[in-house]
Amino acid sequence: MPLKPVRASLLINLHARRGAELIEQAESLLRARGLDLEAVHAVRSPEQAETLMRRDLVRGVERLIVGGGDGTLSHAAGVLAGTGAVMGVLPLGSGNTWARSLGLPLDLEGAAGVVAQGEQTRVDVGVVNGRVFLNSVALGVSAALAGSLDRQTKRRLGLLAWPLRGVGVLRGHRPLYLRVRTAERTFELRTHQLVISNGRYVAGPIKAAPDASAQDARLEVFALGGAELPSFVRATLDWLRGRHPTSALTEYLETREVRVENLSRRPAQVSVDGEVGLQPPLEVRVWPRALWTMVPPGFRADQA
Known part of the structure; x- marks a missing residue:
């Protein structure tokens, strides 16, 4: 008996770094791999x-394929989490952090192959003040940096935009x-950067922790x-080397829920998957296995 065709649609963010230039190619690649797209949205x-x-x-669409950067994918996950519909990811942004957590090829042709012919699995999402996120919530330097970067700069420079602008922000x-x-402990601290991560990666190729995963x-x-600032710089270097869970310069913990309150006299910028807008207090929790998604055959979330 022939397999029932998958009801699928494609949505591309034209403001993503490569969205406008690749929408027609993305549609062609998916159709060539056997997906009969019911709708294509720009x-x-x-x-x-x-x-x-x-x-x-x-x-009744069953597989919603989303092309864009991490912000686009984050909003899409907010619609799809808990529905049973399957999300396909085409990484068209600057950092493509979530695509890395799923072990996806970062080229369009490779990602299209996974979306059309890969395996389905369920992954965790995070929830902050009622909003779903995929990668991370951050307060401090990275949030200030995210707020300083416009769309044109990210499109022109890609991942280079972050270190180039970061020096001035810092x-x-x-x-x-x-x-x-958290349920385990409560503490107060002064810091230039707090990160709450759901996926394996936080920013482009930088891992949340050596054994972190989206499952x-x-x-x-x-x-x-x-x-x-020197302690922030040294701790960041430990993070880049994967040493931060045991570093004396880093407060590190793993939990299912966390509340963050701002005790400073000035507002604290917050970024959610690279988008700035929220303010503390923050109520953050993990929603385990809430999102169905397409992944490469043999996917291991802790080895992506």
């Missing part, structure tokens, strides 16, 4: 994307005074250094 805003995806779900950054509460039903929470 969008310019998260709100438009969410509306069209909900419409596709009502129509010079004027002041430490945050935060209270962190471990936990969040990695870590503060890099103290109030002095």
